[in-house]
Amino acid sequence: AAAAPAPLDKGCSLRHSLRLPAAATADTGMKRPLGRRYGLWFRLRKLIIWLLGVYIAIPFLVKLCPAIQAKLVFLNFVRVPYFIDLKRPQDQGLNHTCNYYLQPEEDVTIGVWHTVPAALWKNARGKDQLWFEDALGSSHPVILYLHGNAGTRGGDHRVELYKVLSSLGYHVVTFDYRGWGDSIGSPSERGMTYDALHVFDWIKARSGDNPVYIWGHSLGTGVATNLVRRLCERETPPDALILESPFTNIREEARSHPFSIYRYFPGFDWFFLDPITTSGIKFANDENVKYISCSLLILHAEDDPVVPFHLGKKLYNIAATSRSFRDYKVQFVPFHTDLGYRHKYIYRSPELPRILR
Numbered sequence: 001a002a003a004a005p006a007p008l009d010k011g012c013s014l015r016h017s018l019r020l021p022a023a024a025t026a027d028t029g030m031k032r033p034l035g036r037r038y039g040l041w042f043r044l045r046k047l048i049i050w051l052l053g054v055y056i057a058i059p060f061l062v063k064l065c066p067a068i069q070a071k072l073v074f075l076n077f078v079r080v081p082y083f084i085d086l087k088r089p090q091d092q093g094l095n096h097t098c099n100y101y102l103q104p105e106e107d108v109t110i111g112v113w114h115t116v117p118a119a120l121w122k123n124a125r126g127k128d129q130l131w132f133e134d135a136l137g138s139s140h141p142v143i144l145y146l147h148g149n150a151g152t153r154g155g156d157h158r159v160e161l162y163k164v165l166s167s168l169g170y171h172v173v174t175f176d177y178r179g180w181g182d183s184i185g186s187p188s189e190r191g192m193t194y195d196a197l198h199v200f201d202w203i204k205a206r207s208g209d210n211p212v213y214i215w216g217h218s219l220g221t222g223v224a225t226n227l228v229r230r231l232c233e234r235e236t237p238p239d240a241l242i243l244e245s246p247f248t249n250i251r252e253e254a255r256s257h258p259f260s261i262y263r264y265f266p267g268f269d270w271f272f273l274d275p276i277t278t279s280g281i282k283f284a285n286d287e288n289v290k291y292i293s294c295s296l297l298i299l300h301a302e303d304d305p306v307v308p309f310h311l312g313k314k315l316y317n318i319a320a321t322s323r324s325f326r327d328y329k330v331q332f333v334p335f336h337t338d339l340g341y342r343h344k345y346i347y348r349s350p351e352l353p354r355i356l357r
Contacts, residue, residue, distance in 0.1 A: 070279040073219070073250065074187045075150035076179045084154050086182050089113050092159045096124040096166070098132040102175070104198035108185040112175040112199065113153050116140075118167045133206050136171060141211040141239075142203055145174040146196055146227075148218030148245075152181035158217075161347040168353055171207075175199055177223075189281050193226040200227065200238070211239040218307060218343065221246035222283025229288040232324075240295040242356075245304055245343055247311040248286040248318070250276060256308045289319040296330045297355070301341040309334070 071077065089097040100112040114132050116124050117140045124132070136142060143165055147158055153174050162172045177192040178185025185191060203212055216224025221243045228241050247253035251273045289296070296319055300312035316332040319325055333355055335341045341348060349355075 067279065069275040070187075070281060073149065073254075073276060073281055074179070076177075076187050078150040079181065080151045081154065081156060084152075086111055086152060086154055086176075089115075089154070092154055094159065094162065096121040097162070098124075098127070098129055100129055100132075102198065102202060104178075104195050105185075108178050108183075108191070108195070110175050110178060110183040110185075110195050110199075111153065111181055112173065113162075115162045115166050115172040115174075117169045117171060119169065136203060136206040137208045137210070139210065140169055140171055141213065142171040142173060142207050143213045143215050143242075144196070144200055144203060144238075145172055146214065146216040146220035146223045147174065147176075148220045152176050154181070157344040157347065164347050164352065168356065170213075173199065173203055189222070189226070189283060192223050193230070196223050196227045197230060200231070204236075213240045213242060214238045215242040215244065216246070217244040218246075219283065221285055222250065225285045225288035225292065226283070228294065229291045232291060232293050237292075237294040240297065241292065242297045242299070243285075243312075243315070244299045244346055245301070245307045245312065246285055246298060246315050247283075247307050248315050250281055250283040252311060253283075253307060256311060285315055286318050289315065289324070290322045291324055292319075292322075293324045293328060295328045296325065298330075298332045299335070299346050299355070300332070301335040301337075301339070301343070301346060303337040303340065304343045306343040 085091060087099050089099055094113070094115055096118070097113050097115040100114065101109050102112055103109050114136075116132065116135050117138075119140075120135060120138070124135070145158070145161070145165075147153060147155065151158070153176050158174070162174065165172045175195065176183040177187060177195050179187035179191075183195075200212070200214070214224050214228055216222070224241060224243060228238060231237050247256075251269075254273055254276065255269075298312055298316050298319075300307075300309055302309045304312075313332065313334075316330070320330050320332075335346060335349060339349070346352070
C-alpha cells in the first residue's frame with residue numbers, strides 16, 4: 001500500500017507562498033526593460049528606413065516633375081519678411097520711396113519701388129507717382145536693382161542697400177519679378193528678363209541723359225547679364241553693370257551649393273541638373289559676359305555660404321579675358337572672411353562709396 005503523504009509544514013508552505021510572487025515580480029521586472037528597449041529600436045529602425053526611402057525617392061520625383069526643381073531655383077513662394085504691406089514702403093523706413101505697378105505684358109503686373117536720393121528726401125514727402133517719375137530726370141544717376149531668389153523687394157538686407165545707395169546720391173528702382181511678392185504672373189527666366197527690360201526702358205524714357213547702372217545680386221546676376229547682353233545687342237548698353245555674389249551658370253551654382261545634400265548622389269546631374277535645363281533655366285553668366293560691352297564691377301565675399309567665392313572669381317577671369325570688354329574697365333573686389341559679409345551684407349562695407357566711385 002502506498003504510504004500516506006506527509007503533512008506539509010505550515011512554515012514551509014508560507015515561505016513558498018511568499019517567495020513565488022517575489023520571483024514572478026523579479027522576472028517581470030527583467031522583461032519590461034528588454035521589451036521597452038526592443039520597441040524603441042524597432043521604431044527607430046522604421047524611422048531610418050522611412051527617411052532613407054524618402055531620400056532615395058526625391059531624385060526620381062524631381063526627375064519626373066521638373067517644375068519642382070524650378071520652384072527650388074526661384075523660391076518665389078518664400079515671402080520674407082512676412083506680414084508687410086508692399087504698397088507701403090514707408091513702413092520699412094523708406095519715407096522717400098514710391099510704390100508703382102507696371103505691366104510688362106498682358107496678364108502680368110509687377111510691383112516697383114522707386115527710392116529717390118537722400119538729397120531729395122524733404123521734397124519727396126507727400127508727393128505722388130508723377131512727381132517721382134519726373135524726379136528721375138533730376139541730375140542724379142539711377143541704379144536698377146535686380147534681387148535674388150526668395151523674399152520680396154521689401155527684404156531686410158535689400159532695404160538696407162537701398163538706403164545706402166540713396167545716401168550716396170542714387171535713385172534706386174527695384175521690383176519683384178512676376179510671381180514674386182505682389183507681382184502677378186508665373187516665374188520663368190525669360191519672364192524675369194523681360195520684366196527687367198521693361199523697367200529699364202521705363203527708366204530710360206524718364207531719366208534723360210542721367211547714367212543708369214544695373215545691379216544684380218545672387219540669382220539677380222543671371223537676370224542682369226541676360227538683360228545687359230540684350231541691351232548691348234540692340235546697342236543701348238547701360239553705363240555699368242554691377243554683379244554682387246555672382247555665379248558662372250545655374251548648373252555650376254547648383255552643383256557647388258553647400259546646402260545641396262545630393263551633390264555626391266549617383267547620377268546627380270541627370271536627376272537634378274538636367275531638369276533645370278529642361279525647365280528652360282540657364283542663367284548663363286559665363287556666356288553672357290562674352291557679349292557685354294560696358295564697365296563691369298564684381299563684388300563677392302570670401303565667406304559667402306550660398307554662392308561660393310570661387311564661382312565669382314571664375315566669372316571675373318572669363319570676363320577679364322573677353323574681347324567684348326577690351327575697351328571697358330573690369331574690376332573684381334573681394335571682401336575678406338573676417339568682415340563677415342557672407343552672402344548679403346556687403347552693403348555694410350564702409351569702402352562701398354569709394355568702390356562705386
